[in-house]
Amino acid sequence: MSRAGTGARDQVARLLTLVPLLHSRNGLNLGEAAHLLGTTPEQVRKDLKVLWMCGLPGGLTDDLIDVDMEAFEEEGLQGVIHVSNADYLSRPVRLSATEATALVVALRAVRDSSPEETRAIVDTLIAKLEVAASSERSQVAVAPTESEASPIRATLEHALEVGSQVRLTYWVPSRDEVGERVVDPLRLAAVNGVDYLEAWCHRAEDTRVFRIDRMEEVELLHAPAGAHPNASSEPLSVALFTSAPEATTVTLRLAHEARWVPEYYPVEDVRHLGDGVLDVDLKVVDVGWLQQLVLRLAPHARVVGPADVAATVHRTAVDTLTLYT
DSSP, X not given: OOOXXXXXXXXXXXXXXXHHHHHHSTTOBHHHHHHHHTSOHHHHHHHHXXXXXXXXXXXXXXXXXXXXXXXXXXXXXXXXXXXXXXXXXXXOOOOOHHHHHHHHHHHHHHHHTXXXXXXXXXXXHHHHHHHHHOSSOOOOOOOOOTTTTSHHHHHHXXXXXXXXXXXXXXXXXXXXXXXXXXXXXXXXXXXXXXXXXXXEETTTTEXXXXXXXXXXXXXXXXXXXXXXXXXXXXXXXXXXXXXXXXXXXXXXXXXXXXXXXXXXXXXXXEEEEETTXXXXXXXXXXXXXXXXXXXXXXXXXXXXXXXXHHHHHHHHHHHHHHTTX
16 A cells, blocks of 8 residues: 655645544544555554644634544554544535636646547546536636647647657757758657657657747658657656757856755756865756856856857846946
8 A cells, every 4th residue: 555645745635634534434543544544553643643733723722623642542553533623624625616717727728738648537627627616617718829729739749649750840049050850759748838849869869859839840751650668758847958959068167055056957967176166067958048047146156168158148147237237
């Protein structure tokens, strides 16, 4: 049996479930409660000790939930759990109409960019949430993005469904050039409102990430896409740093105050220079993003190379500084 987590978020979820459970199952003992909650008796005991200190604002004796701790302390797993003064938690927590509607909107946005098998699951969830939101069906509609409605995306979705290769005519802005690549599509996803295709690139012989809005043409080929079991399963937000065709390797020098950067961003290499100073190599797709990062870290970070990127970031930093002088 999988065990429920022991973190604060998991504990709050269990506490909100535990009280309605005890109200609906009179005479539930410690062992049974642990089994139903998917955790250990010891964890339920800890949860009850926390519940003992919870209640309504005020914190007086009559405001707090009362738990008969002695019953299961003396009888162990067979000890029946008795909870009182918690009638306001007797019903399971439900979504409000506003919360349910917000989830419906989010799910409809996800549905439009999901594969066919996922859409059936999303449709089921939307139907249930619409019932929670109101007795009438939600009238909220999510307009498709420009890329979601494009024939290019439709071709890519079809290629994924039938397992075919595609030929991309793709613009690489960092080199201001347009080229062709034959790829095996792996997945479509959106990151920060931008749609991407992750695919196995036959020219690079590796996984690459392509922005859909930079594709000038997509041709469905008759050749079947190959199987790539070793392709990365990392989130696309991480793959963007490492697999985009326009990615450039940049070296940052970080002072002690900015040593946290390698812990939050995927880096290629870390070199310790002494006195807490680091040189890190990371793949950068968007120089604008790098400029924002360096400005945020200033004066504890600078670009070491490549020289053209360092000059661009330095110029931006100087221009920004003049705004405050």
